[in-house]
Amino acid sequence: MKVCVIGAGAAGLCAIKNCLQQNLDVIGFEQSNDIGGTWVYTDKIDKDERGLDIHSSMYKGLHTNLPKELMCFPDFPFPSQEKSFLPASDVLDYLNLYVDTFNVRSRIKFLHIVVRVRPLLDNSWEVIVKNLITNMNETFIFDAILVCNGHFSVPHIPKFEGQKTFRGRQIHSHKYRVSKTFQNERVLVIGGSSSGTDLAREVSNDANLVIWSHHLKEHVDLKAENGNVIQKPDISSLTEDGVFFNDGSFERINTVLYCTGYEFTFPFLSIDCNLSCYENYVQPLYKHCININRPTMAIIGIIFNNCPFQTFDLQIRFHLKFLTGEKAFPSHEHMLADTEKDMNERWKQRGLSRRKAHSFGDGYQNEYYRDLAVTADIQPIKQYVTKMYSENRRNRQKDIATFRNYIFTIINDETFTTRLLFE
Known part of the structure; x- marks a missing residue:
């Protein structure tokens, strides 16, 4: 079986590694000249040296907001070190170690950008790729597609009155x-x-004043060192030199920094792939990853408010269980019914909007992980993962300034301990 992996960020690397362990003939395509995706820092903000849009949203000095014990793939822990929260460069080093350990790099075609993916009549896939070195297009035929193109590169900017x-x-x-x-x-x-929480604190280091607009239900104490952050509700409108808020207050401003998320985009997928994406709701997807209309294609990693590396690995193993024939794909009707039941619960019981269609978080991600493992009869995610995620979230809500000072130590598959670095 020939498998195409699109992207060599964390999800793509995990996909290639798992395919290799299943003895599949896998090729990954990556438009840059190295692995890492969004974990690669660059000073550039618009175009790279080849005129392509900058993919990474990494800023200087970023540290993970999840402990490394949750940032790793389940079968490959981070190298031992005391701190749980790491600089982005350490995550990139980890990904390089992962790649070299499992001989992933040899399966990646760097400086190759996927131009079009379309299904053929025999249910195989035609993939047209532009070689950025020769500037020529190449055509490949695959049996399956794992889309791992990342979702932190196309900004979402909401519309406000007076914006222009x-x-x-x-x-x-x-x-x-x-x-x-x-x-x-x-x-x-x-x-x-x-990003909004972190950057409000970051910017306060140099700005005279940071006005942080959000609609979080709980109060967040940023504890900015300069005491120059004020919190405001949602925006009513912008003026030539300021902003009105929903509470009627007004502030003069020089700059607007939108920390408002990203758009899911799959510009290389032909209409024949039978997937749609409207307001970040990708459908129809079985278990938020398998293309119901063409199940040899999976979209990896679009769910959010979760443990991403753990999720990538689980979704990929889930899809491969069916791809390899170890289990038969559920029927089209079953996948549609299962998805409709899931989404109706999200719309009605949880009150989620389309933009939150793939949102999980406390409680729900645990159910999702268990559902995937049981459905495909695969190794589940260890129990400490979601417990640690919940505790980290509570720590972060309690004190955004110091939550990264906690150190997590895994005891066994179910339990862990927590202590402060500076006790």
């Missing part, structure tokens, strides 16, 4: 690199997710 009249700077966190570019400014940071 604002005379200051407007940028997305995708293009954020260092806080000194906001020196002496009044900066509006929009968004309450990980």
Whole structure:
């Protein structure tokens, strides 16, 4: 069986490794000249030396917001070190070690960008790839496709009244690199997710004032060193030099920094792939990964609020169990019914919007992991994973300034201990 993996970030590397362990003939395509995807830092923010859009959203000084005990693949722990929260460079070193340990690099065609993927009449796949060295297109035929192109490169910027009249700077966190570019400014940071929380603190190191707009239900104490962060509700409108909020208050600002997430994009998939993506809801996907209309294709890693590396590995093993014929794919009707039941619960019981269609988080990711393992009869994710995820989330809510000072130690498959680095 010939398998195509699109992308050589963490998900793509995991896909190639698992395919190799199943003795599959796998090729990965990566548009850059190295592995790592979003974990590769660059000072560039627009185009690379070949005129391609910069893929990585990594900023200087980023540290993981999950402990390394959750950032690893289940069968390949991080090298031993005391701290649990690591700089991005350590994650990239880990991925390189993973690649070299499992001989993954030899299966990757670097500087090859996937132009089009389309199904053929015999249920195989035609993949057209542009070789960026020769500038020529090449055509490959595969039996299966694992789409691992990453989802942190195309910014989502919400629309606000007055957005076009604002005379200051407007940028997305995708293009954020260092806080000194906001020196002496009044900066509006929009968004309450990980990037919004982290960058509100980061920018406060150089800005005169940070106005952080979010709709988090719980209060977050940023404890900015300069005491120059104020929190505001959602935005009502922008003016030429400021912003009105839903509570009627107004602040003058120089810059808007959007920490508002990313768009799922699959520009290389032909319409014949029978997948749609509207407001980040990708459908129809069985268990949030297998293309129901063409099940030899899987989209890996679009779920969020979870443990990503653990999820990549589980989803890939889940798909390969069916691809290799160890288990028969469920019927088209069964996959549709299962997905409809899942999504109805998300819409009605959890009240999720389309943009949250693939959101998990506390409790729900544990159910999802268990469901995949039971359905495909594969090794489940260890119990400590979701427990540790929940404790880390509580620590982060309690004190965003110090939650990375915790050290996690795994005791066994179910339990772990926690202590502060500076006790």
